[in-house]
Amino acid sequence: MKPGVALPNVTFRTRVRDDSIDGPNPFRWQDVTTDDLFKGKRVILFSLPGAFTPTCSTYQLPGFEKNAEAFREQGIDAIYCLSVNDSFVMNQWAKAQDLQNVSVIPDGSGEFTRRVGMLVAKDNLGFGMRSWRYAAIINDGEVEAWFEEPGICDNHDEDPYGESSPENVLDYLKSKKEQAAA
Numbered sequence: 001m002k003p004g005v006a007l008p009n010v011t012f013r014t015r016v017r018d019d020s021i022d023g024p025n026p027f028r029w030q031d032v033t034t035d036d037l038f039k040g041k042r043v044i045l046f047s048l049p050g051a052f053t054p055t056c057s058t059y060q061l062p063g064f065e066k067n068a069e070a071f072r073e074q075g076i077d078a079i080y081c082l083s084v085n086d087s088f089v090m091n092q093w094a095k096a097q098d099l100q101n102v103s104v105i106p107d108g109s110g111e112f113t114r115r116v117g118m119l120v121a122k123d124n125l126g127f128g129m130r131s132w133r134y135a136a137i138i139n140d141g142e143v144e145a146w147f148e149e150p151g152i153c154d155n156h157d158e159d160p161y162g163e164s165s166p167e168n169v170l171d172y173l174k175s176k177k178e179q180a181a182a
Helices: 036-038 054-066 068-071 088-096 111-115 166-181
Strands: 011-017 027-033 042-047 078-083 101-104 118-119 130-132 134-139 142-148
Touching: 011 088, 011 101, 027 088, 036 042, 042 054, 042 166, 054 068, 054 078, 054 101, 054 166, 078 130, 088 118, 111 134, 134 166, 142 166
Parallel strands: 042 078, 078 101
Antiparallel strands: 011 027, 042 134, 118 130, 134 142
């Protein structure tokens, strides 16, 4: 994806809490579209290979969560974490990470990830098809800035991490704000 390109129109299948449902699993299906998430907002979208995996759970997701206020100060309205995992997994991961500031997006079928050109095979790790690691600043549904890890390919021997880090995205936003003020 390049700056100026609109995100694909995709519907995500999510599970949301519904207190009108009795029993131990008070959740219902709710479709959420790309427009629902991105239209009229300036957001950070970051994607990673999988929920509960080491780099994703130790650095990337916690870093975006911890820096949420700093991102808001740079004009960011929301922070979304997307992975090619189903809604059940993403909801449990959000709960395990005690997320307050980052919302998770399940791309269970990989449709969004495929359409933005980031779907890769990770069969060498037993994962199947997953997302290559990236981050983006999305302004009203259009890519403003794109941060992609180098070396995108199927069954990569490593899991590069740096370009899509929260620190790198925050540095970019601060630099852009300073340039606008000058």
